[in-house]
Amino acid sequence: MNDDGLLKMSELAQRSGVSAGTIKHYLREGLLGDGEGVVRTSRNMAYYPPAYVERITLIKRLQEDRFMPLKVIKGMLDEDPDRALALVELEDKIIERALEQRDTARVARREILARYALPANVLARLEEIGVLTPDRRGFDADDVAIIEAMVRFRAGGYDESLGFTVYDTLRYREALQPLVEEEIGTMLGRLTELDVDRAADIIASGAEPLRELLGAMHSKLLLAELARQAGEG
Secondary structure (H helix, E strand, O other), X not given: OOOOOOEOHHHHHHHHOOOHHHHHHHHHOOXXXXXXXXXXXXXXXXXXXXXXXXXXXXXXXXXXXXXXXXXXXXXXXXXXXXXXXXXXXXXXXXXXXXXXXXHOOOEOHHHXXXXXXXXXXXXXXXXXXXXXXXXXXXXXXXXXXXXXXXXXXXXXXXXXXXXXXXXXXHHHHHHHHHHHHHHHHHXXXXXXXXXXXXXXXXXXXXXXXXXXXXXXXHHHHHHHHHXXXXXXX
């Protein structure tokens, strides 16, 4: 570090945990701004602002943890680097809380089979197609809710004898995926101005009402469509 607090490339690499080669690539791609604050002492020697450490760390997190291409990262940072950091912190907090909740509510496979009237082959097929995602400790709360719903479906007559199989669940997942992606983008965009813990609390408190809202809207649309087709018939 020089007298102005600026950092050599080697010091920048050490503090950020990112190699000098990668940092130079970021510089070439314009990911570290327009060079404001950089002091060049020769053709091959320069000193960099300490603020670069946080920015480099953020870029690496977005690239490795979010699998975002550098072009997209550059766009986010050029638009509003503080908001990009707030988004990452909020996402991390939400994921952390979700993992904590799942870790405390796992149900073992043998208990699932003993508790619910769901054939083992149906349970296995739901796992194979990714509708259920247990780990070695068992199924999380959302998995259990899906299993309970499947049991009620089958008890009501929605089973293989009428042509209903586990693959019908994929129709709902495929329909929900784009909705969820849009919802996350909108939700995070509105909550980034709040304290991270407060924003995570809001999202957590909205999960159950959202399930009820989606269920009620689906039921309403289903009945409306049945009435429409009956009218046409």
